[in-house]
Amino acid sequence: MVSQKGTKLKPYSKDDYPMLSEPKYIRFKFRKVGNLQFISHLDLQKAMAKVLVRAKAPLWYSKGFNPHPKLIFALPLSVGAQSECEYLDVRVERAIPPLELMEHINDELTEELRFLDAYYAQTKLEDIYWAEYDFEIVTEGADENLAREIEKILTAEQVIILKKAKDKYKNIFFKEQDIAPYVRDVSVGFEDGAVKINAKLSASINQTHPHINPETIVTMLKEKLGILSGDVTREQYDIIRTRIYFEDGATDFR
Amino acid sequence: MKIKNTSILKSVEKPGRYSAGEFGQIIKDKKDIKARWAFCFPDTYEIGMSNLGVRILYGALNSEPDIWCERAYAPWTDMQEKMREHDIPLTAHESGDPLGDFDIVGITLQYEMCYTTTLKMLELAKIPLYAKDRGEEFPIIIGGGPCAYNAEPIADFFDCFSIGEGEENLVEFTRLYIEMKERGTYNKKDFLHRAAAEIGGIYVPSLYDVTYNDDGTIKAYTPVYPDVPRRVLKRIMTDMDKSYFPDKVVMPYIETVHDRIMLEVYRGCIRGCRFCQAGMVYRPVREKTPEVLNEQAKCLYEATGYDEISLSSLSISDYSRLSELTDNLLEWTDKNMVSLSLPSLRVDSFTKELMDKISTVRTGGLTFAPEAGSQRLRDVINKNVCEADLLRAVNVGFDAGKTSCKLYFMMGLPTETYEDLDGIAELAKAVIEAYYENPNRQKGRAPSVTVSVSCFIPKPFTPFQWEAQDSMETFVEKQKYLESKITDRKIRYVHHDARVSHVEAILARGDRRLAPALALACERGFCFDAWDEFFHYDEWIKVFEDCGIDYNFYSNRVWGEDEVLPWDVIDCGVTKEFLKRERGNAYAEKTTPSCREKCSGCGVNKLGGERTWCPKKEQN
Ligand code: SF4
Numbered sequence: 001m002v003s004q005k006g007t008k009l010k011p012y013s014k015d016d017y018p019m020l021s022e023p024k025y026i027r028f029k030f031r032k033v034g035n036l037q038f039i040s041h042l043d044l045q046k047a048m049a050k051v052l053v054r055a056k057a058p059l060w061y062s063k064g065f066n067p068h069p070k071l072i073f074a075l076p077l078s079v080g081a082q083s084e085c086e087y088l089d090v091r092v093e094r095a096i097p098p099l100e101l102m103e104h105i106n107d108e109l110t111e112e113l114r115f116l117d118a119y120y121a122q123t124k125l126e127d128i129y130w131a132e133y134d135f136e137i138v139t140e141g142a143d144e145n146l147a148r149e150i151e152k153i154l155t156a157e158q159v160i161i162l163k164k165a166k167d168k169y170k171n172i173f174f175k176e177q178d179i180a181p182y183v184r185d186v187s188v189g190f191e192d193g194a195v196k197i198n199a200k201l202s203a204s205i206n207q208t209h210p211h212i213n214p215e216t217i218v219t220m221l222k223e224k225l226g227i228l229s230g231d232v233t234r235e236q237y238d239i240i241r242t243r244i245y246f247e248d249g250a251t252d253f254r
Numbered sequence: 255m256k257i258k259n260t261s262i263l264k265s266v267e268k269p270g271r272y273s274a275g276e277f278g279q280i281i282k283d284k285k286d287i288k289a290r291w292a293f294c295f296p297d298t299y300e301i302g303m304s305n306l307g308v309r310i311l312y313g314a315l316n317s318e319p320d321i322w323c324e325r326a327y328a329p330w331t332d333m334q335e336k337m338r339e340h341d342i343p344l345t346a347h348e349s350g351d352p353l354g355d356f357d358i359v360g361i362t363l364q365y366e367m368c369y370t371t372t373l374k375m376l377e378l379a380k381i382p383l384y385a386k387d388r389g390e391e392f393p394i395i396i397g398g399g400p401c402a403y404n405a406e407p408i409a410d411f412f413d414c415f416s417i418g419e420g421e422e423n424l425v426e427f428t429r430l431y432i433e434m435k436e437r438g439t440y441n442k443k444d445f446l447h448r449a450a451a452e453i454g455g456i457y458v459p460s461l462y463d464v465t466y467n468d469d470g471t472i473k474a475y476t477p478v479y480p481d482v483p484r485r486v487l488k489r490i491m492t493d494m495d496k497s498y499f500p501d502k503v504v505m506p507y508i509e510t511v512h513d514r515i516m517l518e519v520y521r522g523c524i525r526g527c528r529f530c531q532a533g534m535v536y537r538p539v540r541e542k543t544p545e546v547l548n549e550q551a552k553c554l555y556e557a558t559g560y561d562e563i564s565l566s567s568l569s570i571s572d573y574s575r576l577s578e579l580t581d582n583l584l585e586w587t588d589k590n591m592v593s594l595s596l597p598s599l600r601v602d603s604f605t606k607e608l609m610d611k612i613s614t615v616r617t618g619g620l621t622f623a624p625e626a627g628s629q630r631l632r633d634v635i636n637k638n639v640c641e642a643d644l645l646r647a648v649n650v651g652f653d654a655g656k657t658s659c660k661l662y663f664m665m666g667l668p669t670e671t672y673e674d675l676d677g678i679a680e681l682a683k684a685v686i687e688a689y690y691e692n693p694n695r696q697k698g699r700a701p702s703v704t705v706s707v708s709c710f711i712p713k714p715f716t717p718f719q720w721e722a723q724d725s726m727e728t729f730v731e732k733q734k735y736l737e738s739k740i741t742d743r744k745i746r747y748v749h750h751d752a753r754v755s756h757v758e759a760i761l762a763r764g765d766r767r768l769a770p771a772l773a774l775a776c777e778r779g780f781c782f783d784a785w786d787e788f789f790h791y792d793e794w795i796k797v798f799e800d801c802g803i804d805y806n807f808y809s810n811r812v813w814g815e816d817e818v819l820p821w822d823v824i825d826c827g828v829t830k831e832f833l834k835r836e837r838g839n840a841y842a843e844k845t846t847p848s849c850r851e852k853c854s855g856c857g858v859n860k861l862g863g864e865r866t867w868c869p870k871k872e873q874n
Contacts, residue, residue, distance in 0.1 A: 035275030038263055039507040043270060047507050050559030051277075067591055080264045108559075112275050232261040233340050 012104070014058040017094040023060035025072075025089040026098045027121035028105075033082040033240070034112040041076035048073075048088065055104040058094035074125045074205050075244070078215055083241040087128075087253075089121055119254075128253050130184070130245040131203035133214045137195040137237045139227040144190045150197060150221060151188035159183055161220045182212050184249060200249055214239045262340070266332045270508035271299040274347045278504040278557075280312075281348055282322040288432045291315055291323035292346045292356040292393070296363070296371040297784065299327040303504070304512035306566065307399065308362060313500030314421045321428050324348040324356075325504075328371045329378070331781065331788075337378060344378040353379035358428065359393045361412075363401035366761035367754070367784035369408050373776035376411065383773055385413050385460065390442055396427070402457075403488075403535050404714040404821035407764035408772060409459035413446055416455055417824055418488030419521075421498045423455045451481040455489035458482070462823060464766055470807055472765065472818040485825040493864040494521060494540045501553045514562035514595070515554045519547060519579070523568040524849040524867060526856075527625070528636045528840050529667065531713040532568055534833075535826045537858040539572075539849060541865040544579040551583055555592060563587065564595045571596070571603030574850070580611050601639050604647035609654060620651040623662040626670075627677025633843045634669050636836070641681065645688050652692040658702045659685055665732055665749070666710035666724035668840065675732060678705060679739035686744055704746045707736065709755035712809075713762050714821040715828060717836035720813040723759045725806075726752055753791035757783075759809035760798070765820035768808075771801045827858035 032044070039047070048071060052059060061067040074087035092101075098118035105115050139146075153159065162174040182202035189196045201212040218237055222228050228235050244253040263269040284290075293312055295302030302308060308325070315323035324346035329337065336342070343352040353359055359381070361372055373383055376395070382388050385395065397405055398416040405415050416423055427449055434440035434448070450458040461482045465473040477484060491497035506513075522539035523532065542550075551563055563583065567573065583594060593613040601622050624644055626632045632639065648659055663678050682703045689701035709729055712721045724732070729752035740747045761768065775797050782788040798805040813819070815834055822830075832855060839846055846854050849867040853859075859868035 035273040036507070037260075038269035038273040040270065043508045046509065046513070047505070050505065053559030053561070054556065061591060079269065080260070108277065110275060110277050113277075232265065232336075233259060236259070236261040236264075238260065 012056065014056050014094055014096070017058060017096045020093055020095050023091050023093045025091055025121040026096075026101065027119055028088045028090065028098075028102065028115050029117040030086045030088060030113065030115045031084050032077065032086050032113055033084070036110075036112040037077075037080055037082045040079050041073070045071065045073065051105060051108050052090065054108040055101065057090065057101055057105070058092050058096055060091040060093040072125065074128055075131065075203055075211070075241075077241065078213060081214060081239040081241065084116075085241060085244050087125065087244065089125065123254065125205050126208065127246055128203055128205055128244055129209065129247040130200045130249045131214075131241055132185075132198065132200045132243040132245070133217075134240045134242055135195075135197040135199075135214070135218065135237065136240075137197070137218070137221075137227065138193060139195070139235045139237075140230045142190065142193065142195050142227075146225070146227070147188045147190040147195050149225065150195060151186065153221065153224060154183060154186045154188070154197070154199060154217070156180070159220075161216050162223070163216075179210070179212055179216075182210050183217075200245070203244065214241070259342075262333075262336050262342075266336060267330060268508065271327070272329065272333065274350075276504050276506055278502055279348050280316045280322070280324075280504075282316075284322075286320060287322045288320040288435070289322075289357045289428050290355075291321060291428070292326050292353050292359045293323055294326040294353075294359060294361045294372075294375055296328050296361060296368040296375055297782070298330060299506075300508065300510045302327045303506045303510040305362070305364070306516045306518060307364075309500050309503065310498065311360075311362075311398075311420055311424060312504070313502065314498045315424060315428070317498070318425060318428070320432065321425075326353060326359075326375070328375055328782070334374070334378065334781070343380045344375055354381055354392060356393045357431065359395050360416075360424070361395065361397050362399040363397050363405065363408070364399050365784060366401060366758050367789070368401075369761060369772055370775050370780035370783045372408065373411060373772060374781040377776060383411050383776065384769075385411060388413075394431070394442065394445070396424075398424075400531065400535065403531070403824055403826060404762065404764070405457075405459070406766050406820040407761050407768035409766055410769040411772070412459065413442070414449060414456055414458045416489075417457050417486050418455050418826075419491050420455075420489070421491055423453055423489045426453045427456060447479060447482070450483070450486075451479070454487060457486040457824065459766075466767075470804070471814070472820060474818060475823045485823055487825040488535070488827060488861075490538075490540070490827075490861050490863065491521075492540070492862050494518075494542045495546045495864070499550055501550075501557060503554065503558050505558060512564070513560065514564050515551065515558060515560045516564050516566045517547060517551050517554065518542075519565050519567045519570060519573050520865075521567070522866075524572050525569060525638070526636055526836070526846055526848070526854070528634070528717040528836055529625075529664065529710060529713070531716050534715045534828050534856075536568065537826075537828060537856060538861065538863050538866040538868045540863045541574060543865070544575050544582055547579055548582040552586065555587075555590070561591055562593050562595055564597055566597060569598055569600060571598075571600050571608075572848070572850070577607075584611065601643045601647040604650055606650055606653070609650065620648060620656055620659040621662070622647060622659070624681060625662065625664050626667060626674060627663060627679070627681055628674045630843055631667060631670060631674045631677070633845050634840045635664075635667055636840070636845050638845055638848070641684065644681070645684060648685050648688055649692055652689055652696075652701075653694045655696050657689070657696055657699050658704070660704040660706060661685070663705065663707045664710050665707050665736070666729060668710075668718055668721045672732075672735060675736050676739060678707070678736060679745075682740065682745045683742060686742060700744055702744050702746065704748065705740065706748050706750075707733070708750040709752050711755055711759045711762055714819070715826050715833070717833045717840060719763070719819070719833065720815055720817075720837065722812045723756065723809045725810055726756060729755075751786070751789075754786075754789055756809060757789075757791065757794050760805045763808050763813075763820070765808075768803065771797050771803055774801060827856075827861050829857035832856040 059069040070091040072089040102115045102118040158178045159180040163177045184200045186199045202210045204211040394413050397412045402415040446458045449456045463476045467473045520541040522536045625637045
């Protein structure tokens with residue numbers, strides 16, 4: 001694992017770049033995998049602010065008593081899920097070429113958290129509609145049959161999950177929800193002793209349409225099939241978000 | 255602790271504690287490495303990551319190309335359960351290798367209540383607790399940190415201790431280890447013997463025979479070899495400007511206790527409060543220059559991206575060039591949205607000027623530590639502040655619109671009477687009155703004062719090291735009394751748990767005969783005793799009783815000044831004569847000037863040091 005700073009870029013100052021007439025958002029795409037899947041969204045936000053300062057990003061700061069930079073993360077991941085396509089919008093006040101800034105940022109990061117692309121944002125994060133995930137499940141007795149069973153569940157007319165909800169007295173109860181309309185392009189296979197699922201789930205940053213947490217898919221499969229209930233040192237599952245799409249579910253979000 | 259199994263990580267609280275992979279962690283190629291260190295902090299990751307001492311020593315050891323130092327922390331109880339369930343040993347953070355595979359395991363002992371966690375870590379690492387039970391196949395276990403000044407209660411579990419500041423001596427220690435390994439002359443016994451004889455500040459407990467008198471006091475400590483020092487002299491870094499400074503920092507991804515830059519401004523303390531161990535054992539004061547500090551602060555800012563710099567030292571306002579330093583810092587911190595903070599302010603230094611400059615002083619609460627309620631008792635403990643100073647300081651705060659104030663006191667100090675306790679209540683009342691008399695106060699808002707009272711613990715290497723701690727009954731009585739004296743609803747009274755302080759006092763002045771109790775405590779599952787929810791007083795007492803230990807012998811007894819003390823085997827530079835003299839001054843209610851005003855001849859100047867207030871050591 002390469003985790004140390006690579007070759008340091010030439011020293012630079014954010015003052016090298018001209019001020020923008022008005023602050024703009026640079027959109028970054030980044031990876032969060034391996035050990036970093038265990039870092040919560042809140043912790044990631046705080047860490048990222050420090051990374052940007054280390055990288056000398058020409059951050060725009062809010063005015064007022066307690067100035068702070070503006071960072072907007074799309075689709076927070078839950079702890080225990082990895083991603084190859086996280087999006088972050090950062091407001092900058094100077095005209096730094098995004099890819100150049102990205103290099104400086106990568107100099108302050110480890111392999112498991114790495115920026116992959118950068119450009120001035122042209123679309124809104126609200127335009128995100130679908131997210132594609134790879135699930136890899138290693139569980140006792142996994143075989144081709146289990147893969148078929150899972151496929152059947154995920155492509156059925158109705159895909160019922162139990163959703164946590166609270167009544168008006170704040171008591172927690174579970175209610176059924178059919179998520180079939182929010183799951184598409186499912187494929188399931190069995191390879192190297194693991195069941196591999198690929199699927200697109202509805203994704204939204206502001207609830208204009210449902211956001212399906214990939215973890216709920218695993219929870220549902222656990223309940224329906226009794227998988228992943230054995231020895232934890234031999235059973236495990238991984239979730240990786242691989243791509244994000246616009247509403248058509250085919251055009252990559254950018 | 256680094257766990258690679260994701261299923262286990264998914265099943266515990268805060269898995270980020272164990273997953274590692276931080277930016278700035280040091281990974282080395284094992285084939286270049288001649289000695290592997292695991293530096294353990296016997297508490298959680300969040301606390302350990304915030305410790306400046308660990309940061310310094312991690313950096314110092316890793317600056318040697320053939321030494322690789324990793325970190326290890328105590329896994330939380332939920333993870334401990336998983337480890338037991340699946341037979342997973344405690345591992346180091348960077349490589350994930352079991353602690354038992356290392357050459358040297360270092361454990362920093364920051365407070366007595368971490369002893370049980372220390373033993374738990376050894377147990378989880380499947381390393382036998384007692385040093386005598388560990389063969390050549392196990393790592394060398396070395397302790398350090400403030401508790402190493404009297405490590406006797408846990409001495410049997412360690413091969414050796416590093417006394418004082420470890421930047422140089424841990425490297426020398428490892429060099430000797432490598433040299434003996436390379437020459438083929440290494441075995442644990444010879445290595446420890448040579449380390450004790452040749453390296454300053456290495457204490458090897460097994461090289462001293464301890465005998466006891468019939469009355470339970472210690473008769474003698476006798477070195478078993480003639481070339482082992484009778485007393486182990488602590489090490490210090492003489493020139494703090496040139497002392498190793500960690501310019502690279504491991505950046506935690508999860509929130510830790512101190513997510514900010516900690517800029518060590520100086521070591522030591524000029525004051526000499528008579529209850530304070532740190533004020534004695536970290537002597538002499540050695541300052542850094544503002545120029546060096548400013549450079550170091552910039553460097554840390556660039557390496558971390560933190561938005562706060564905390565100027566950390568025992569009593570920051572005693573730094574002789576504080577205003578120069580803050581001016582230098584403010585030149586660049588303000589425009590980079592970095593704030594400065596000062597953790598510890600004396601009442602006599604709390605000024606309008608400082609408040610204007612330092613944002614945390616501006617925005618934070620008013621917090622002062624008069625420590626004792628009456629002038630008489632403040633003179634006894636040599637806390638050179640008076641009521642007028644305190645009232646002036648709170649008024650500066652009230653002028654600026656503050657309405658609340660927190661005051662720290664200690665209960666059970668030597669010579670304390672109920673009148674002194676009345677003084678605590680009166681001082682709090684005086685602060686409330688000062689508020690209402692202040693014409694610039696925030697009109698229409700009521701003031702609030704919090705009185706926080708801890709329990710006095712006699713600590714080794716202080717003028718009060720011979721004093722008795724109050725009994726539990728007395729503490730409870732005094733706490734009730736004080737509570738009854740505080741009737742104003744605007745004054746909030748909180749006090750420490752006397753039961754914790756009692757156990758702390760037993761361990762602080764303990765000797766080697768406490769080892770069986772600690773081993774039994776570990777066997778009974780004690781861990782994280784510094785955490786309220788895991789501290790069980792009755793079980794501690796039961797452990798002592800089951801081991802046949804008269805625990806009050808350690809805590810509630812006035813020790814004789816001519817007694818051999820368990821920590822006499824350590825020389826912290828400050829002489830016993832000085833401590834006795836200071837104790838005499840305490841009973842005479844006589845204060846001692848700070849080192850900056852006048853040297854009181856504590857003896858530590860024999861260690862030298864740059865930018866100290868000490869007279870130069872005598873040439874001989
Ligand atoms: S030698 Fe004198 S000046 Fe130096 S620390 Fe001791 S008392 Fe203070």
